[in-house]
Every structure is written in structure tokens, then in C-alpha cells.
Amino acid sequence: MNKGVAITGMGIISAIGNNVAENYASLISGKKGISKIFQIETVHKDEIMVGEISDTNPVLEKRLDVSENQWSRTVLIGCLAAEEALKNAVITKINDVRTGLISGTTVGGMDKSEQYFYDYFEHPEVRQHITGLHAGDSTKKIAKHLGLEESFVTTISTACSSAANAIMLGARMIKSGQLDRVIVGGTDCLSKFTINGFKTLLILSDTYSAPFDDNRKGLNLGEAAAFLVLESDEMVKKENKKVLAYVKGYGNANDAYHQTASSEHGDGAVLAMEKALKVAGMQSSDIDYVNAHGTATPNNDLSEGRALIRLFDEKVPEFSSTKAFTGHTLAAAGGVEAVYSVLALQNNIMFPNLNYKTQMKEFDLTPITQVTKKPLRNVLSNSFGFGGNCSTLIFSKEA
Amino acid sequence: MKKSVYINSVGSVSAQKTFDNSHFLEDIFNHNDTVLSIIAPDYREYIPPAAARRMAKGIKMSTVSAKTAMTEAALEENEIDAIIVGTGLGCIGDSEKFVIDIIDNDEQFLTPTRFIQSSHNTVAGQIALGMGCKGHNFTYVHSVISFESAVLDAKMQLENDEANHILVGGVDELVDHHVDTHRLIGHIKQEAVETMAVLSSGTQGAVFSEGAHFFVLSNEKRPSCYAELLAVETYNTLSQDEVSEKVALFLSKNKFTLDTVDVVILGNNGDVEFDGYYNELAKGIFKNTCQAYFKHLSGEFDTASGFGFWLANQILKHQYVPKAVRLNSVETTSPKTILIYNQYRGENHSLTLLRKC
Numbered sequence: 031m032n033k034g035v036a037i038t039g040m041g042i043i044s045a046i047g048n049n050v051a052e053n054y055a056s057l058i059s060g061k062k063g064i065s066k067i068f069q070i071e072t073v074h075k076d077e078i079m080v081g082e083i084s085d086t087n088p089v090l091e092k093r094l095d096v097s098e099n100q101w102s103r104t105v106l107i108g109c110l111a112a113e114e115a116l117k118n119a120v121i122t123k124i125n126d127v128r129t130g131l132i133s134g135t136t137v138g139g140m141d142k143s144e145q146y147f148y149d150y151f152e153h154p155e156v157r158q159h160i161t162g163l164h165a166g167d168s169t170k171k172i173a174k175h176l177g178l179e180e181s182f183v184t185t186i187s188t189a190c191s192s193a194a195n196a197i198m199l200g201a202r203m204i205k206s207g208q209l210d211r212v213i214v215g216g217t218d219c220l221s222k223f224t225i226n227g228f229k230t231l232l233i234l235s236d237t238y239s240a241p242f243d244d245n246r247k248g249l250n251l252g253e254a255a256a257f258l259v260l261e262s263d264e265m266v267k268k269e270n271k272k273v274l275a276y277v278k279g280y281g282n283a284n285d286a287y288h289q290t291a292s293s294e295h296g297d298g299a300v301l302a303m304e305k306a307l308k309v310a311g312m313q314s315s316d317i318d319y320v321n322a323h324g325t326a327t328p329n330n331d332l333s334e335g336r337a338l339i340r341l342f343d344e345k346v347p348e349f350s351s352t353k354a355f356t357g358h359t360l361a362a363a364g365g366v367e368a369v370y371s372v373l374a375l376q377n378n379i380m381f382p383n384l385n386y387k388t389q390m391k392e393f394d395l396t397p398i399t400q401v402t403k404k405p406l407r408n409v410l411s412n413s414f415g416f417g418g419n420c421s422t423l424i425f426s427k428e429a
Numbered sequence: 430m431k432k433s434v435y436i437n438s439v440g441s442v443s444a445q446k447t448f449d450n451s452h453f454l455e456d457i458f459n460h461n462d463t464v465l466s467i468i469a470p471d472y473r474e475y476i477p478p479a480a481a482r483r484m485a486k487g488i489k490m491s492t493v494s495a496k497t498a499m500t501e502a503a504l505e506e507n508e509i510d511a512i513i514v515g516t517g518l519g520c521i522g523d524s525e526k527f528v529i530d531i532i533d534n535d536e537q538f539l540t541p542t543r544f545i546q547s548s549h550n551t552v553a554g555q556i557a558l559g560m561g562c563k564g565h566n567f568t569y570v571h572s573v574i575s576f577e578s579a580v581l582d583a584k585m586q587l588e589n590d591e592a593n594h595i596l597v598g599g600v601d602e603l604v605d606h607h608v609d610t611h612r613l614i615g616h617i618k619q620e621a622v623e624t625m626a627v628l629s630s631g632t633q634g635a636v637f638s639e640g641a642h643f644f645v646l647s648n649e650k651r652p653s654c655y656a657e658l659l660a661v662e663t664y665n666t667l668s669q670d671e672v673s674e675k676v677a678l679f680l681s682k683n684k685f686t687l688d689t690v691d692v693v694i695l696g697n698n699g700d701v702e703f704d705g706y707y708n709e710l711a712k713g714i715f716k717n718t719c720q721a722y723f724k725h726l727s728g729e730f731d732t733a734s735g736f737g738f739w740l741a742n743q744i745l746k747h748q749y750v751p752k753a754v755r756l757n758s759v760e761t762t763s764p765k766t767i768l769i770y771n772q773y774r775g776e777n778h779s780l781t782l783l784r785k786c
Contacts, residue, residue: 072536073535073536073537074536131665135570136548136549138570140524140528143528144528144531144532147528147529147532147606148532150610150613151609151613154613157610157613157614160610160611160613160614161614161616163518163607164517164518164570164572164731165518165549165570165571166517166570166571166572166575166777167572169571170571170572170665170776170777173665174666178665179665179666180664180665180666180667180671180675181664181665181666182662182663182664182665183571183663183665184569184571184574184575184578184663185569185570185571186567186568186569186570187519187548187549187550187568187569187570188549188550188553188566188567188568189548189549189550195567199567199582202585203585206585206588206589208585222531222536223524223527223528223531223544223547226527226531226536226539226544227527227541227544227545227547228544229539230539230540230541230544231541231544231545282565282566282567283563283564283565283566284512284554284557284562284563284564284565284566285563286557286558286560286561286562286563287558288558289545289546289551289554289555289558290541290545297563298563301563415548415550416545416548416550416551416554417548417550417551417553417554417555417557417566417568418554418557418558418566419550419554419566
């Protein structure tokens with residue numbers, strides 16, 4: 031097998047918890063974070079359910095000790111998750127070795143841009159948000175908050191696979207010796223922009239989303255930020271670091287089928303999973319559990335299910351989508367599910383696919399619906415996005 | 430053993446007439462404005478009119494630029510292993526219109542097209558779709574190092590032989606609300622300035638523009654080869670008094686010295702507040718080096734450094750530095766090594782090193 035890249039820290043904030051421990055507690059107690067939206071004033075509030083982080087911006091600002099209304103919510107939650115990841119990795123001097131930050135986001139500062147779009151002209155006091163529209167601005171602010179200087183800091187935006195791709199780039203940079211340490215993941219807050227965008231695509235569910243269920247009605251949008259700290263073997267050895275798990279495989283492919291829909295048989299997904307297995311030096315039979323993309327849209331779950339059957343040659347291992355807990359957190363999803371994959375490995379536990387009742391007509395696939403114990407060695411996590419973007423990560427206990 | 434990385438072709442659509450690779454800045458278009466639009470090619474020569482009508486400006490520019498690069502490299506579409514794009518704001522025009530529709534129509538009567546195109550990775554996705562390229566497809570969106578991030582990603586894959594040919598590009602389009610709001614905060618110059626007088630404007634802010642630059646990067650040299658890509662590094666922060674030291678360190682890491690740089694290309698945009706970074710190098714360690722600049726021609730935008738990269742490649746291929754981009758009077762007869770330094774408003778610095786192939 032090929033060598034993996036060590037994960038030494040992780041941090042998360044989502045609708046099911048403000049940190050890793052709270053997220054884990056919700057996952058194993060089946061506590062979902064889906065509700066009616068209460069922090070965004072939208073005409074659709076009675077027609078949709080979302081995974082909203084409970085704290086309001088003023089509360090988040092207080093936790094971070096930053097001034098009022100200077101940052102997008104994407105930045106606020108990103109800072110909290112990245113801070114937790116660094117703390118978990120016991121990093122106090124961030125600039126003492128070559129450290130990078132790679133964040134995935136699609137929304138960036140859109141929450142503020144849409145709020146003040148016309149106000150900028152009459153209200154100088156909100157003009158701090160003008161440059162916040164740049165997706166990269168959120169990453170810049172997180173880097174500054176963490177005190178990262180003269181470093182490699184970049185942003186990836188490949189729609190809903192952004193954070194997975196950030197993790198992939200980070201792992202590649204560590205492997206190729208360009209960085210000693212890198213903070214990777216993603217952050218996206220809820221916005222009217224995404225709510226209305228997905229609404230026009232007719233893929234928002236008006237109730238709790240039910241991934242891989244025959245009667246699934248679409249997705250619940252969510253908001254979250256999640257980051258991992260990846261470190262080189264030299265760093266792990268030098269600082270005697272505790273390794274949580276390894277990024278063992280990664281693959282990105284393009285479906286090259288349609289701008290927003292997945293191909294009928296999941297060609298891009300199969301390619302991404304095959305690439306990840308190849309990088310990991312594994313066979314599909316080495317995978318013990320799949321954290322599926324599973325958005326609960328008719329198109330995704332059919333395409334992904336078929337891709338799983340193709341890859342695993344009918345012997346699909348236990349799988350589930352955790353999006354019924356958190357909602358689809360867009361760019362952050364790959365980061366959120368990376369944290370959940372590591373938690374699965376650490377605890378030898380697979381998380382339930384909530385709200386599942388009826389098997390899909392098209393194939394014989396049933397996700398796990400209960401918290402299930404199983405010795406896990408390797409977990410595969412999928413993230414797919416607009417633009418045909420398909421990404422797969424494989425997390426392992428052993429290097 | 431790491432493989433060498435070559436830039437085998439270039440494609441550009443910019444505020445100058447750069448879309449035709451048979452010319453190299455022979456005629457300069459003299460703008461006199463604070464915001465520059467691209468000099469558009471005849472899109473009908475590249476894109477079926479029915480398709481072009483539905484396309485955002487950024488996609489159209491990118492399609493032309495990418496096709497130019499593909500044609501010049503003489504590669505079949507199925508030989509491209511990956512597509513990597515840098516863009517500060519993606520198809521911002523569609524995002525802007527979607528926001529306007531949401532606000533003005535109180536979230537009703539919306540259609541999905543604008544939302545779909547507003548995704549930052551629309552350009553990379555559309556090119557992949559058009560070419561049927563199922564390989565690695567990334568989009569970087571980090572201000573003025575968006576393009577450099579894409580180059581760095583490609584370089585890593587080519588060096589490690591994970592890919593043989595990669596289409597790498599940078600694109601940004603200019604739209605009204607973005608311009609209007611950036612005027613409010615002084616990031617755009619208040620008074621029009623002539624192209625050749627941008628650096629002596631003595632005012633704050635930059636002249637904004639747009640453009641698309643695509644290149645085929647490979648780990649084998651093709652007959653069309655422009656240059657070898659030696660190194661690229663980016664830094665999120667850097668103070669003005671550390672720039673010279675950082676450049677020297679970057680060169681020494683790559684086994685070069687200051688004297689072995691034949692041409693240094695600087696990203697001056699005529700903003701008196703931030704050009705000091707460039708002046709530091711121009712008046713200091715590169716005082717005796719042939720200096721070039723380009724943002725008076727290209728204007729400033731997140732992926733303007735794509736124009737700088739294009740310029741470096743053209744200089745190495747044509748073996749001369751056009752008069753319109755000369756920053757000082759130091760001559761160079763046969764340029765072999767070029768260093769590009771870029772930053773915007775004191776942030777997101779990048780160094781790129783190229784060598785004649």
C-alpha cells in the first residue's frame with residue numbers, strides 16, 4: 031500500500047454541534063440538526079427545512095472576540111472550526127514550520143453581499159463587506175485570525191466538492207514536500223443566494239431529507255465549517271504527534287456530462303473512487319464503510335448508488351449519508367464528512383442514514399439506519415458538485 | 430526524479446489585441462479610462478452563435494483563449510489529462526444578476542440559469558464538458574494568486590508524472606456592480622489615465638479590467654514550446670521591507686542568483702499606495718536588470734498575472750522585450766530567465782520563475 035498523510039487535528043461547527051465532541055454525540059444519538067430556518071428572513075421559510083448553526087452572528091463574534099458585523103458568517107464559523115483543529119493538533123506556533131491553509135467555499139461572503147447589495151451606496155458603514163464577495167477573502171481572514179504569515183494560503187471553489195478537494199491538495203502538497211503542515215477543509219454559511227438557487231433547481235425538500243430512499247424529495251441545505259490539520263511524517267516524528275487517522279487515497283474526476291446533474295451511471299464518481307483506490311494502493315474490498323455524498327436528490331442518489339455498485343462489483347460495503355443530520359453544507363460538506371469519517375475510524379462506529387424507509391426501485395441497496403459497530407480500517411467518502419466535479423477521499427487507521 | 434514542466438502554448442484575450450498568437454504587442458491599444466474592457470475577438474470564429482448567446486462573457490473569453498492554446502500545442506482534446514482554472518470571482522455577472530433578481534423580485538419568479546452559471550467552477554466545468562475531459566478539474570478562487578495556485582497544482586502533477594498535459598487558465602470578467610462598489614472604496618482610480626501614463630498617475634487605486642489566459646503545460650517539450658516553468662511560490666502576507674529578502678531566498682532555493690535573472694516582470698498598477706513593493710525591487714536588487722511591467726496594458730484584475738505569465742512566455746519565445754512594456758533602459762540581448770513578481774494591495778504575493786526552453 032502507498033503511504034498516507036497524517037491527520038493530527040480536526041475541528042467542526044455544524045447544525046449538530048459546535049465542536050467535534052458535540053457532533054459525535056449527535057451522530058451516535060441520532061439527533062439531527064434540521065429545522066425551519068430562523069436566522070434568514072426568506073419568503074421560502076415555510077417551504078424548506080435547513081441545517082442551521084444555532085448561534086447567531088453576534089454570539090459567534092463574541093466567541094471569537096471580533097467586532098460586530100465586520101465578517102461574513104462564512105468567516106466566523108470557519109475561524110471557529112480552524113481554531114479547534116489547531117488546538118486539537120496542539121499547535122501553538124503556527125509559523126514555526128512551513129504551514130499552509132487551503133479552504134473550500136462557494137458562498138464566501140455572499141450572505142453580506144446580498145444583504146447590503148444596494149446599501150453600499152448610501153451607507154459607508156457597511157462597505158467593509160464589498161471585498162468580502164471574493165470567495166478567497168474568507169480564507170484570507172481565517173489565515174489572519176490564525177496568525178498565519180508569509181505562507182501558502184489558497185481557496186478552492188468546485189461547488190460541493192470544494193473541501194474534499196482542499197483536503198486532496200493539502201495531502202498532495204505534504205507528500206511532495208512543499209509543506210510541513212497544512213490546515214485543510216471548508217466553510218459555507220446559509221444565504222438567500224443558495225436557498226433561492228437550489229429552489230429554482232427544484233431540489234429542495236420541504237421536509238426532512240431522506241437519502242437513498244425511494245420517496246426522497248430533495249435536499250436540506252445546511253451550513254458548516256470543518257478543518258483538518260495534516261502533517262508530514264517528519265513533523266509527526268519530530269514532535270511525537272498523536273495521529274488521528276491518515277488521508278490514504280484521493281481522486282478527482284469530471285463527469286463531463288452536465289453542468290448541474292450527474293450522469294446516469296455515475297461515470298465521474300466511479301473514476302474518482304478508482305483513482306482514490308489507486309493512490310491508496312487498495313482494492314475496493316479494502317473499504318469497510320462508505321460515507322456517501324447522498325444529498326437525497328433523485329439524481330444524485332441514483333447516480334451515486336449505481337457508481338457504488340459498479341465500483342464494488344455488487345458487493346457494496348455498509349454505507350450511509352450523514353446529510354440528513356447536517357443538511358447539505360455545500361463547499362464544507364467534504365470537510366464535515368472527513369471529520370465524521372475519522373470519528374468512524376476512531377470509534378469503530380458507522381453512523382445511521384436517517385429518515386430511510388423504502389428501498390429505491392432501481393437497485394438493491396440499503397444504507398445502514400442504526401448506529402452500527404464494526405472494526406473499521408478504511409473509510410471512503412464521496413463529494414460531488416456542480417460542473418461535473420467528483421471527489422473521493424479514503425481515510426485509514428494505518429499509514 | 431521530478432520531471433521538467435514546459436509551457437507548450439499560450440492563449441490570451443485581454444484589453445490588448447492578444448488573441449492572435451501571430452502578433453506580439455506590435456500595436457498597443459491606448460486606453461484612456463479607469464475601467465478597460467477586453468478587445469474581443471470575433472467569437473463566431475470560435476463558438477457557434479447559438480451557444481455564444483447563452484454564454485457568460487467569462488466563458489466566451491475562456492473558450493477562445495483555451496482553444497487558441499489547444500490549437501497551438503497541437504494536442505487532441507483527449508490528450509488533456511486535467512483542467513485547472515484560477516478566477517477571482519468566476520462568472521460574477523451571473524451572480525450579480527441573480528442577486529438583483531432575488532432582491533428586486535422578492536425571491537420569486539427566478540430561473541436557475543444564472544444560479545448555475547454563478548458557480549465559481551463554471552468555466553472549468555464548461556471546458557471539461559466541451560472537451561469531454563473526465564480528468565482532474567480544479568478551480569482556485571484566491572484573489573490575485575488564483576492563477577498561480579492553478580499553475581502550482583499543475584506543476585506538481587506534471588512533475589510527479591500524474592498527468593502529461595494540463596490546460597491551465599485564469600479568467601475574470603468585469604461587471605457593473607463590482608466596478609461601482611470598488612469605486613466607492615477607492616480601489617478604482619477616480620480619474621481616467623492613459624495607458625502609457627498609468628505608472629505616473631500619482632493617484633490611488635488601479636485601472637480595472639478583465640481577461641482570460643490559458644496555457645498548455647506538459648512534462649514533455651512540444652515543437653510549440655515557449656518556456657520551462659521552474660518554480661512558483663505564493664505568500665499571503667509580506668511587508669515591503671521583506672520583499673527583496675524573499676526574492677533572494679526564492680531564487681537561491683531554485684539555485685539561481687539575482688544576476689542570472691535576465692528580465693524581471695513586475696505587477697505595478699499605478700496605485701501610489703502599493704506600488705512601493707515593486708519600486709523596492711526596481712530601485713534595489715533589480716536596479717541593473719532589464720525590467721518590464723504589464724498592467725498598464727492589461728489593467729488590474731484577480732487573474733491579471735495571467736497576462737504577466739503570457740508576457741514572460743512571449744518574451745522567451747520571441748527573444749525580445751517589446752518597448753511598450755519596458756520599465757527601465759537596461760538592455761537584454763538574449764533573455765533566458767524571467768522572474769515575475771505580483772501582489773495586489775500589499776497582499777497575496779507571488780513569484781514565478783521561467784526559463785527559455
